[in-house]
Amino acid sequence: MSNRKLLVTVLSIVFLLAALSVGLQSVVVSQSPATATQASEVASPTIPFELINRHIILKIRVNDSRPLSFVLDTGDQFAIIDLERAKELKINLGSSVRVGGAGAATQLGAYVKNAKFTIPELPGFSQPVTLALPINSLAPRLGQDFDGIIGSEFIQQFVVEIDYQARLLKLHDRKSFEYSGPGESIPIQLNHGHPIVDAEVTPSGSQPLKGKFVLDLGAGLALALYSPFVKQHHLLESNAQTIQSLGGAGAGGETSGRIGRVDELTIGTFKIKSPTTLFSQDNAGAFADRALAGNIGARVAMKFRVFLDYNRNRIILEPNSTFADAYDQAHSGLSLVAEGTGYHTFRIRRLLENSPATEAGLQTDDIIVRINDQLASELTLSKVNEMFERPVRYRLTIQRGEQTIETTLTPRRLI
Secondary structure, eight states: OOOOEEEEEEEEEEEETTEEEEEEEEEEEEOOOOOOBOOOOOSSOEEEOEEETTEEEEEEEESSOSOEEEEEOTTOOSOEEEHHHHHHTTOEEEEEEEEEOSSSOEEEEEEEESOEEEOTTSTTOBEEOOEEEOOGGGHHHHTSOOOEEEOHHHHTTEEEEEETTTTEEEEEETTTOOOOSSOEEEEOEEETTEEEEEEEEEOTTSOOEEEEEEEOTTBOSSEEEOHHHHHHTTTTSSSOOOEEOSOOOBTTBOOOEEEEEOSEEEETTEEEESOEEEEEOOSSSGGGOTTOOEEEOHHHHTTEEEEEEGGGTEEEEEEOTTTTOOOOOOBOSEEEEEETGGGOEEEEEEEOTTSHHHHTTOOTTOEEEEETTEEGGGSOHHHHHHHTTSOOOEEEEEEETTEEEEEEEOOBOOO
């Protein structure tokens, strides 16, 4: 192994209400830089993706494996595979590495030797897998198998165009790419593979505050403000309405924070009105980073066609038809995990006090059996989460131990 020191991305997965979000922290370890085998000449190949709980899921193979589900994440640097999946595929594991993230705890992973991932739509392309970490244990929060992550080492081989509405990635030649659309070029700084943008937030009743933010497409939230930034500007001491976050599970352990809004988020000339915002209260880990103001996630990125042009130190944001849509989602006051074969058993993990969920008499560990006239087993966790963000009355059938209970749940806007 090379003596060259690199800063390795460290994974943490933070669940905010019904949404999965990925934040990252780093530790210094020794590792050789990865190199990619270039794809054969195909003009701007297109790759379809699934959007699961606002995460871009690609089907890839590792060492000629069956298709695996990997998240494309700008908040990650290296290719990472789940530790148990690596063992199942008999991938050669090297020395151990201890990693952390949101929260104060750490987890044990390992370096990967002689493993590469490939993408069916990119014949001839391959890239090394660097780390194996225990991430599939968090699959119940995503609602499907979570086999790995690819990040900036993949992105920087191309100009990556992300069309959220069409659920497509288009990969442009990084040297010859020229943009001529109606979007705006936003300068970025790459910090160990993470794109950092300058932006402004305007808290309720306050002046705009400038800061540096990670553009984190692996985060299902709209905006997270890190705890040092929150404390410095006394953002939880105002009269702004907030509710307790139901998230708090990640590689670094439990996290804490409150969900509210800021009046405005400004990126370049784009003004995002009243985005839902996590005000972190963490004392350690990724969301306690003093060098950054926060994290801009997928709920913002999905308002744009996004071009990741790392080689020119820029992203391009092109507003799509959802740009003017308000952040007016309702809240059910519950968070769910998906369990069982196919992840179609939906169990209530946590409840928010004085919320639609508690008013409906729901309890922790209740199993949702039916929503209106549809069996829950016919749905996905991502679909259920989307449903419960609408202010609609739902008839629920609940299994509680040996009891079957009928109730109604009407999500409403709480912030």
